[in-house]
Amino acid sequence: MLAGAMRTAADLLQAARLPGTGGLSITCDECSISIQVSRHGAPDLLVRLAMLDALAAVLGSTIVRDDDPARPAAWLKIHAVAAGIPVRVHAELRISIHGQGEALAMGPDGGTRTHDPRRYRRPLPPGWRWQTELDHTPHDREHDREHGHGPQREVRSS
Structure with missing residues (x-):
């Protein structure tokens, strides 16, 4: 099952034709895939947004904003399913x-x-x-x- 999640993650990245892969962190386990688009590895906001757009398009999903009201933190997130495996993509936003x-x-x-x-x-x-x-x-x-x-x-x- 882990190998299936890893293959699915690789297929997603290939299908998304991302404008670079710097700043991506992919974690797979037996029942889910998590993809982080890091601002440390991809500091340019427009590059991160292009990565999120490409992943959302391949996953057939939308990007939603999620602000934590209890502390200064906000993310852009995508929740979807690929090949029967839940996929969560997230990118932290820099707070002013x-x-x-x-x-x-x-x-x-x-x-x-x-x-x-x-x-x-x-x-x-x-x-x-x-x-x-x-x-x-x-x-x-x-x-x-x-x-x-x-x-x-x-x-x-x-």
């Missing part, structure tokens, strides 16, 4: 940081505010989500890369 390390949250109206669950001991309010690298324009990302700063510093949460 402001000032002294507080995460930026975005409300339903598009307004932003800082939110530190460690200090406020409350999750994000309903309808709110973390502001991520998806919320920045290509110009913003290029400016930050050129000048070595900006709101896109990495946040490590435990």
Whole structure:
């Protein structure tokens, strides 16, 4: 059964014709396949999005966003089945940081505010989500890369 999952994972990657395989981590067991698209191995957001799009197309599924309201963390995820085996694909999003390390949250109206669950001991309010690298324009990302700063510093949460 493990060999079948590994063959299925290899077939998925081949069919997806990914724009590179750097940043992929594939884990198979007897009953599932997990594929991580890592921002450390593929730091360019557009490359990661292209990888997710290609995998979603091959799997006949959609990409959904999943924000953790209790801590500054968000992912893009794909859940599907290939050859009878559940497949989960995920890519962590970089959270935008402001000032002294507080995460930026975005409300339903598009307004932003800082939110530190460690200090406020409350999750994000309903309808709110973390502001991520998806919320920045290509110009913003290029400016930050050129000048070595900006709101896109990495946040490590435990």
